[in-house]
Amino acid sequence: MYNLPESVAPFAGRMTDVDSHEMIPAQLWVEEFGEAVRPWVDLVVAASENTKTNANNMSIPDFDGDVGVIDPDTVWTAKGATAPAATDMHRRHELMDVMGVKRQLMFPTGPGLGGSILYASAEDRHFSMERFGVPKGQGYAFARDLMRANNEWAVGVAAISDRFRPVTPVFGDTPEDLYAMTASLVERGIRAVQLSAPRLPGGVSPAHNDLDPFYALLAEAKVALTLHIGGDSLLFRTNDWNKAKAFQGFKDTPEVGMDPWTLSALHLAPQNFVATLVTGGVFDRHPALRVGVLEYCAHWIGPLAQLLDLWHDNNQSIHPVPFADGSNGRRLPLRPSEYISRNIRVAPFDFEPVGKYIEMYGLEDVYCFASDYPHIEGGRKPVDKFATSLDPLGHEIMEKFFVTNGELLLAE
Incomplete structure (x- = not known):
């Protein structure tokens, strides 16, 4: 096992990891996910030939298989598609044992991430898919095909073990469509789903009552609802905000640009989504709903809680509405920060x-x-690094961060 810091060592074998990924190389996608993903393979392979490579490159022409040694000395420094257990999910148990992790969520990197980005992005962020055999105007349809292909793969992986849980993107034109897709996946063993943060789920506000059956399904089945980075500029309708010389030349990854504008705005889509859930009474109606916000940084959740509490404490509207506990008023029965603490988890x-x-x-x-x-x-x-930041706060806070907080999204 990895030599954990002294303050974290008591949690070895109990740690929860709320954001990991599969990272199957593009050369294996058709074999793993089916013929429907071939245009995405062609695009990723072509793009990799014209860009600087880094460990997140998904095109590995000479891939020899998932043969990397799971070594305690390198388990946290190995990166990319050649890292051990990035491709072969039957090795993921051994990797987690060496890391000291009991359970983890596993998000897509290949077609699932690609489909999520295409589905979530504004039109000016869409890749030109026509040259890869996708008819003009069919980008959204293709995005859905990619996500469906990923989800079929994920159902198979979910059957391997309950310790690592593949997260499936879900979507629908209506709340009923969203419910039907999610119900089918849950019935087949999926324990965590992902919505696109900048898009209206099922075409309606996240607080809309027509989504109550969807939220009730997730709450009853203890299935985590997640928001994960990928194609978030739809919130602005364009990402031309960062089309300026000052923002050029920074690092890029498959998920996010690292220029200053992108990093300053990265959290706005999930912040808007979370604020809508909280102020719209979703957690009042569904107190057992579990929501995770991953890879959007965590600096924003504290100020948001303060802002929403200010709204709550000073709401003087005279027009009452009924709440789930039978009370009437315009203030939620709990302060927004209390709903956030009870129902939401955010990873820094x-x-x-x-x-x-x-x-x-x-x-x-x-x-x-x-x-x-x-x-x-x-x-x-x-x-x-996390241990260094949390050490001054003591054992109890450390245990919450590394173990118990994540259990909300990785329930037994």
Whole structure:
């Protein structure tokens, strides 16, 4: 097992990881996900020939298989599609054992991520798919085909073990469509689903009552509802905001650009989604609903809780509405920060001072550990970095961050 920091060592074998990934090389996608993903293979392979490579490159022409040694000394520094257990999910148990992780969510990297980005992005962010055999105007339809292909693969992987849980993107033109797709996946063993943060779920507000059957399904089955980075500029209708010389030349990853404008706006789509859920009474109506927000940084959740509490405490409207507990009024029965603490989990990046966030805003039940394995955004030795930030707060806070907070999204 990895030599965990002394303050984290008591949690070995109990840690929860709310954001990891599969990272199957593009050369294997047709074999793994089916013929429907071939245009995406062609695009990714062609793009890799014209861009600088990094560990997140998904095109590995000379891939020799998932043969990397699961070594305690390198388990947190190995990155990319050649990292051990990035491709062969039957090896993921051994990897997690060496990491000291009991359970983890596993998001897509290949067709599932590609489909999510296409589905979520504004038109000016769409790839030109016509040259890969996708008819003009069919980008959204193709995005859905990619996500469906990923989800079929995920159902098979979910049957391997309950310790690592593939997350499936879900979508629908109506709340009924969204419910039907999600219900089918849950019935087949899926324990976590993903919505696109900048899009209206089922074509309606996240707070709309027509989504109540969808939320009730997730709550009853203890299925986590997640928001994960990927194609978030639809919130603005365009990402031309960063089309300026000052924002050129920065690092890019398959999920996100690292220029200053993108990083400053990265959290706005999930922040809007979360605020809509909270202020719209969704957690009042569905107190057992579990929501995770991953790879959007965590700096925003504390200020949002403060802002919503201010709204709540000073709401003087005279027009009452009924709440789930039978009361009437315009203020929710609980303060927004209480719903956030009870129902929402947010994962910081390893470079964020999560200990200082807790000192400033509280919300010690909200922040939780995520490795992003094997993506480079997860950083090197993230456990050690988080431990350094949290050490001054003591054992109880440390245990919440590394173990118990994540259990909300990884329920037994």
